[in-house]
Amino acid sequence: MSSAKIEVIEKYCKGCSICVDFCPKQVLEMDAFVVKVVKPEDCIVCMQCELRCPDFAIKVHKD
Amino acid sequence: MSSAKIEVIEKYCKGCSICVDFCPKQVLEMDAFVVKVVKPEDCIVCMQCELRCPDFAIKVHKD
Amino acid sequence: MAERYEIRFSGAGGQGLITAGIILAEAAAILEKKHAAQSQSYGPEARGGASKSEVIISDSPIDYPKATIVDACLAMTQESADKYANGIKEGGVLLLDSDMVTRDPKGNFKTYKLPIMRTARVDLGREIVANVVALGAMIALTNVVSRESGEKAVLAKVPEAFVALNKKAYSLGFEMAKALI
Amino acid sequence: MAERYEIRFSGAGGQGLITAGIILAEAAAILEKKHAAQSQSYGPEARGGASKSEVIISDSPIDYPKATIVDACLAMTQESADKYANGIKEGGVLLLDSDMVTRDPKGNFKTYKLPIMRTARVDLGREIVANVVALGAMIALTNVVSRESGEKAVLAKVPEAFVALNKKAYSLGFEMAKALI
Amino acid sequence: MSYDYDKWLRPGKLPHIWCPGCGHGIVMKGLIRAMDTCGLEKNNTAIVSGIGCASRLPGYIDACTLHTAHGRAAAFATGVKMAKPEMTVICCGGDGDGTAIGGNHFIHACRRNIDMTYVIMNNYIYGMTGGQFSPCTPTGMKASTTPYGNPDPIFDISKLAIGAGATFVARTTAFHATQIDKLIVEGIKHKGMAVIEVLDDCPTSYGRRNKYRSVVDMMKRLKDIAVPVAAAAKMTAEQLEGKTLTGVLYKEDKPEYCEQYAKVIAKAKGA
Amino acid sequence: MSYDYDKWLRPGKLPHIWCPGCGHGIVMKGLIRAMDTCGLEKNNTAIVSGIGCASRLPGYIDACTLHTAHGRAAAFATGVKMAKPEMTVICCGGDGDGTAIGGNHFIHACRRNIDMTYVIMNNYIYGMTGGQFSPCTPTGMKASTTPYGNPDPIFDISKLAIGAGATFVARTTAFHATQIDKLIVEGIKHKGMAVIEVLDDCPTSYGRRNKYRSVVDMMKRLKDIAVPVAAAAKMTAEQLEGKTLTGVLYKEDKPEYCEQYAKVIAKAKGA
Amino acid sequence: MAKKVAVIQGNTACALGAMYAGCSFFGGYPITPSTEVAEVMSEELPKVGGKFIQMEDEIAAMASVIGASLAGAKALTATSGPGVSLKQELIGYACIAETPCVIINVMRGGPSTGMPTGPGQSDVQQAKWGTHGDHATIALVPSSIQEIFTETVRAFNLAEKYRMPVQVLYDEIVGHMREPIEFPEPGELEIINRTTPTVAPADYKPYDTSFGDVPPLAAFGSEYRFHVTGLNKAQDGFPTTKAELVDAEERRQIRKVESAENAAAIEKNEEYLCNDAEVLVFAYGSTARSARYAVNEMRKEGIKAGLFRPITLWPFPEKRVQALGKQVKAIVVPEMNLGQMILEVERVTKGSCALGGVFRVDGEPINPGQIMKKVKEVM
Amino acid sequence: MAKKVAVIQGNTACALGAMYAGCSFFGGYPITPSTEVAEVMSEELPKVGGKFIQMEDEIAAMASVIGASLAGAKALTATSGPGVSLKQELIGYACIAETPCVIINVMRGGPSTGMPTGPGQSDVQQAKWGTHGDHATIALVPSSIQEIFTETVRAFNLAEKYRMPVQVLYDEIVGHMREPIEFPEPGELEIINRTTPTVAPADYKPYDTSFGDVPPLAAFGSEYRFHVTGLNKAQDGFPTTKAELVDAEERRQIRKVESAENAAAIEKNEEYLCNDAEVLVFAYGSTARSARYAVNEMRKEGIKAGLFRPITLWPFPEKRVQALGKQVKAIVVPEMNLGQMILEVERVTKGSCALGGVFRVDGEPINPGQIMKKVKEVM
């Protein structure tokens, strides 16, 4: 059970699905036109989604 | 005594003296603003003057 | 039909609304021998942004090619609804994508809603035919050209491989809209 | 001196005639507090070709800066003599380089001849001062400025190292011309 | 933990105009991280671009930003840098902007070795105008003005920059996200003209036309063709077929232009 | 025995406008000998230049000659060649014309590898306008716009051409008169973009300002700095200090542009 | 059998018109909103063995077009705003070297990058004065898809007939709008080709006036050899600075367009309800479509309005506008700029009637209502 | 103590005037007959720590000038004919981005390469219309060496005051002729610098109209940060396509020059013997010198001739010329072109007097005799 909080800024997300495809743990999924966090508990905080999102639309917070 | 005829086209010659300086036998000399053939008999037909004249002003004819 | 009939298709760049407009213009001009003019306006964005495509259909030559009082309008996104769902005439028609538009534009016109994008993606499996679904629906709501002309025009534009898909998309849109009336 | 006096220096590009004109203008304007204007026209060639430099000297402000009726003209080459030794007023002055110009321009003016280039090359050992020789001669023939002003202006323009040479060139030109009158 | 881009972003400008999946956003993030790493001062940093999708980048960044005319970024930037040599000057733009219409200014900035960092986003196409081929569109590929396949050979931007005299030349891709800022940092620290080419993706105007099924497809390709210079040294010509070298391709220390001009000033004042 | 240049010279155009001792005349003679050697047909030969002293060359030659605008020779020539690929197209001009304002057209002609021969007369200066520095004026030298010495680094034209994709690149000097035609002949025979740089002298605008006592001084320098590629291979860096390589510097066989376009036509007609 | 009809975009009509005219070379550089012209040419030209090349910039595009034309091709380029400004130097070259070619300017909002996707009519004075030095200008301003096709054909004809560059200017609205077009059959529209020399190659002079003000033009690669320069030249094509020769050449080049006879041949206007008009709307391009709509509306209201629509904008229809200026009470000039052609109307009408302008530069079209409002104001 | 007097060339006077005005950056590319301006700047600028750069072409030169100006420098470029045409796109950029700078155009014969060493006045309409899109133009036309100095100073002042490019046009004759000049003492001529912002950096908007039609301009590298673009922009400097914003910005930019108040402040003419004139000569640049000579001669002959000499050519002195047009019987316009400014004279005089033109494009100056002859014809 990871302590990460994944924040999606919906009005920035353009639904390109890069984050979904690069997430090694299938934490994310496309829902209609924006990404949705489906398995936050599986997040290993690799930060791939945040790193690669071209739209500043997803952030991984670790507390 | 060389059989060469050196022709200077005076109205093309601009007196740059390239031919004079490149002639290995001092066949040519500057006279006022155009070149003058002073020792035609010494010409060894190396063609340097004709080759290097930028102005198509000197020709070496060998008969 | 009125002397001059004006239809506006609006949505996001890349949704194929300009094509929808062109197809309608072809249906009217080539198949129904009417006068037609299609024009558009778009932003700097290659994708996204709000864009509109207008079609004027008339029995006489068309001078002014832009809309004056819109008879019928389509808005596929909220942004386009906010920006372009205006100047619609009293009693006119406004069709919205029910998923995408949450704040309805207000006015003295009949507003219809259909899940156009969803239909394209879910029922037809290809988002790119959303514009054909929308076209079918708009033709159903306006009768500006006959159902047949509309279909013919659509199929004339698509490659062999996609005929079936587009045929389906068109009728689906047409039927869904008929059902609303 | 007349209200408006016009001198033209002509020759081949690169002979320094524009400089000669400038020096004369400076002598008149700065040293003798007259009005003066110098202008030129030249061809595309960086060297050679015919070029001219005109100096207008007047007691009142100079509007039109180009020659109207030339009081005195210099021609250093045949080409420039053919092209620019014209418009000389009756009784005016024409100075030619005796080696370079074989066909004299005809007209109602006094023609003088001096071996200007040769003097520069042979007597002074430097072709580049031919323009100063010419200037000295033209001043002697026209008195448009005093001998002293001319000399002052020349020396003001040249670097330390060349003062003697130019002084010599100027007086040589001046004397040779005086001898002709 | 999450990277704070906001301190370099102009408030209220997002979402940016780029298409879903456009690599320009990834490059912009790399640039921000690089500026951050270098500890640049906003007031002392000029970001200059030409025209194109890529050239819209400066508008999003909170610095002295100049969105010029198509192809002219390097020339405008030269004016800025000469007038204020103490400023850090960064140029950015697309392959079309930089190597087609902007080619002359690009090579002359390289020749002068003026101290600026030019980030060129090479997405193989003219994106903003809807996908005409650029001098970097691979031969044979489809663009809206090459319906029969592109007959033109391409520029190797890095080779061109080196040939023109650039003293720092590097290449990476939008896939190699973290390398982007590393190289830009080196470029900014380098005294002289630094060219960083980022191979990029344009799903809208290039990808679709050339049968890439998705953005990730394009990213995969970028991953596949990239070979680090070091690794390449150990590979055969066959193995390198169709690959592109990444990393620092060229580095040299040479007098920088503004410093050279400072000497002219000293001389003139001395004189 | 004496070479008959007249058959390629337009009657009545001499003397040319060039200054006493200007190397452009020497290059023109080399070009004529080369065209002659290649047995070119006048009606089928286009000679295209920009603006400058060097660019006045075509006017003297009895062929299809096009004296264009400053820097645009390669672009005009590209139009001529595309419209009539069967013609032999030769470009000529100065270093300023070709690498300053004309730099972009030059590198793009190299990139396309379009079949033309570009003879660039590098006299290190803008001659026609009276001696302002060019991108090829050696650093530190005097020009009318560098009264304190030139702060600009130079282009290595050959390196630039290679970096841009030219497939034949050679260099010689006005001193090496006979090598001029040899290299131009090779260039004309080469299918693709051939660049022949001729280091040249401008006594009027460069020589005098830079303390060359005579034209022959300038010729001597050209002789001294030239090192044939072969010889250079056996020399040390120190020995090569201040020298320039002469001869064929680069040669490669690559598809030529018009031939590539012919394939486009075939495809389009087939389609 | 009925003619082929299609619903196409203005830019497509332009490209197809060029193909109909026999265009065999296109040199371009993409720019909104003209790019579709290039896109269609890239597809159509190779089908007939023609050449399409995308150059490194607009200057190179213009250069390639002139080069190709001198090699005998009918050559075209198309661009917009910034590209047109960049081409100015070489448009002047085409003028002085008397090289036939056609330049399409699809007008957008300006200046500079301005509003690339918005319509404008702000380049109409630039079309005449953009390049330095005195030169003659022919500029055509079609206002419908059909007319873009036919005027592009006419542009090639005029370019070839008078040996000079001809510009076709239309705004983004007509450039991108689609309406039905009837394609003329081959041979239906006249096609003019440049006159080529008949003299012996040895006697050929590229600017030989013994054949009138438009000297025959040979092609590079033919049996004729000649020299072309952008310097003032003598009839033999070689540079000259001789005052009388330069003067004669410059004035002849102007005469090609402005001599009474030629100007009349080049002039083309549409007059709609002008005979009894008391108020005239002077409009061109897409704005003329709004104007016609407005005129019709006003006629319904009993206002005696008429539309004067120049199709050839340059040379300016001076005489005709002057005459109408004497006939009507007022002339209203709607333009998608801040008042450009109205200056010409003002110049030629010499105060004989009231003038009113309707100017827009906000990227929106001028609508009929604005025109009607202004007409009522000025009357 | 007497002022420093020297006999210098027009181009030198221009460069020294720029130095006097506080110019600290020159970006150029050599071209006859303007090159001497660059040559003098390359020597003078570094002496005061200023920057001279010779760019790769005229486009780059213009770009560098705009960049330097945005970084706070007073920037200058100088060119001729072909170079002016090449700069057109970026002159438009300087207009829309409202960047102060001065462009010198030493006019030669055109079009194209034309006659590089011959004088011309053929770029005067181009100065107003050369770039695409609507924009305002300020162009000054000095006619003596002294005036080239002072007008170059005024050009910088106007550029800085109105935040825009200002052009100074003079022909090769005044550019290359030499006559004595008296150098003004430092402080003798007014020097205007751009207004810089006073608001807090956070509140700064580069096109903030709350300060009037000319918004304060900060410099890159100062405490202010901002964005500049060539697209239509809002007051905050960021692109917009909002019709009302675009409209407001475009009209404001025109107002900076054409509002009654500003136009009056920019206008500058010399009127010589105009009060009682029955015939007027309208002339500028070196041609005005011939005109003055002619006017004096004609006065001797008893002809009531006067000279109107615009020193600010654009905006055109509309009101004054109109008024004089009503006063005199005829206006004669001599120009070294084929009739450019005479079109403006025709437009504003609306037929109130006869018009005659004396045009030359053969590389020779217009002499007083030609002007006198024409005056006698038209009277």
Ligand SMILES: Cc1ncc(C[n+]2csc(CCOP(=O)(O)OP(=O)(O)O)c2C)c(N)n1
């Ligand atoms: C002078 C000029 N010519 C052409 C254009 C049209 N134009 C705008 S952006 C662009 C190309 C953009 O491609 P690139 O620079 O590769 O950037 P991208 O859009 O792919 O990011 C072109 C041709 C222009 N704006 N100005």
Ligand SMILES: Cc1ncc(C[n+]2csc(CCOP(=O)(O)OP(=O)(O)O)c2C)c(N)n1
């Ligand atoms: C657009 C333009 N800019 C500038 C010029 C001025 N100009 C003419 S020739 C020339 C440079 C010539 O130098 P180069 O090309 O090296 O040839 P050279 O005269 O030295 O033989 C310049 C700057 C011009 N004619 N056109």
Ligand code: SF4
């Ligand atoms: S990468 Fe960014 S833009 Fe793309 S889907 Fe994920 S969050 Fe959205």
Ligand code: SF4
């Ligand atoms: S080389 Fe030619 S031009 Fe020079 S002096 Fe000899 S003959 Fe005369």
Ligand code: SF4
């Ligand atoms: S068109 Fe291409 S380059 Fe432009 S934003 Fe879209 S994906 Fe990016």
Ligand code: SF4
């Ligand atoms: S100026 Fe220089 S390049 Fe020009 S002709 Fe004279 S010597 Fe040759």
